[in-house]
């Protein structure tokens with residue numbers, strides 16, 4: 533086996549799997565809360581311009597464009613893409629998350645459009661090279677896998693030339709601020725040197741500054757088209773104030789986040805970072 537593709541090396545994946553095994557049933561409930569609803573609205577806002585249009589004549593058929601939703605979890609984005617007419621492959625390392633996704637797709641009558649596969653994104657042998665018109669890895673898959681080169685290498689391999697990959701990760705800067713607020717000075721050097729932390733996370737995560745994220749995708753051959761912060765304004769205030777303000781002014785705050793999220797002056801403040809990258813034609 534090519535050592536670069538050796539996924540047997542020690543990783544944190546057993547901790548990721550355990551966490552989602554325990555939380556799969558409640559996962560979607562968290563996103564009903566305003567803070568996470570805002571996060572989802574921004575994920576969609578910054579992703580939508582890169583989603584190819586589906587010709588209504590082929591929507592949902594074998595001739596429809598193909599999307600890969602890697603680390604697709606409970607199928608939130610897979611279902612949205614299936615409704616747009618894509619044929620979707622939703623992969624995840626967690627059987628329990630995929631079970632939730634499958635059940636939701638069945639309720640929507642979309643089982644026929646989504647293929648669910650238990651697969652580690654670091655090595656996806658069942659997904660053919662250059663077979664996907666859109667590749668998603670949103671919701672921190674790249675951060676959780678730690679072996680980010682393996683994952684992004686796979687995302688690049690399966691993406692068709694000229695098509696886009698959208699991925700989101702944890703931001704080093706937002707962990708730095710969390711650690712400063714709680715005066716965990718002893719953790720800061722390690723965060724900045726290694727970019728990996730398990731502070732306030734159930735398993736270690738790899739964090740990125742916008743330039744690190746761009747460099748990761750570029751070294752695998754992608755051209756970076758956008759890096760956005762999600763969110764860049766509401767995460768600068770305390771949780772209590774944020775909850776209150778979102779309760780009172782959700783739509784106004786969402787508009788501000790959309791306006792400033794991809795502005796280079798603010799991106800680095802993002803709670804998370806989302807990249808849109810294109811595989812050259």
Ligand SMILES: C[S@@+](CC[C@H](N)C(=O)[O-])C[C@H]1O[C@@H](n2cnc3c(N)ncnc32)[C@H](O)[C@@H]1O
Nearest residue numbers: 603604605624625626629652653670671676677
């Ligand atoms: C925060 S959830 C995001 C789920 C979904 N993409 C969303 O945005 O709602 C992260 C998902 O990544 C999955 N995951 C983590 N590491 C993975 C890996 N190496 N391969 C496949 N899935 C992985 C987890 O099991 C979990 O379902």
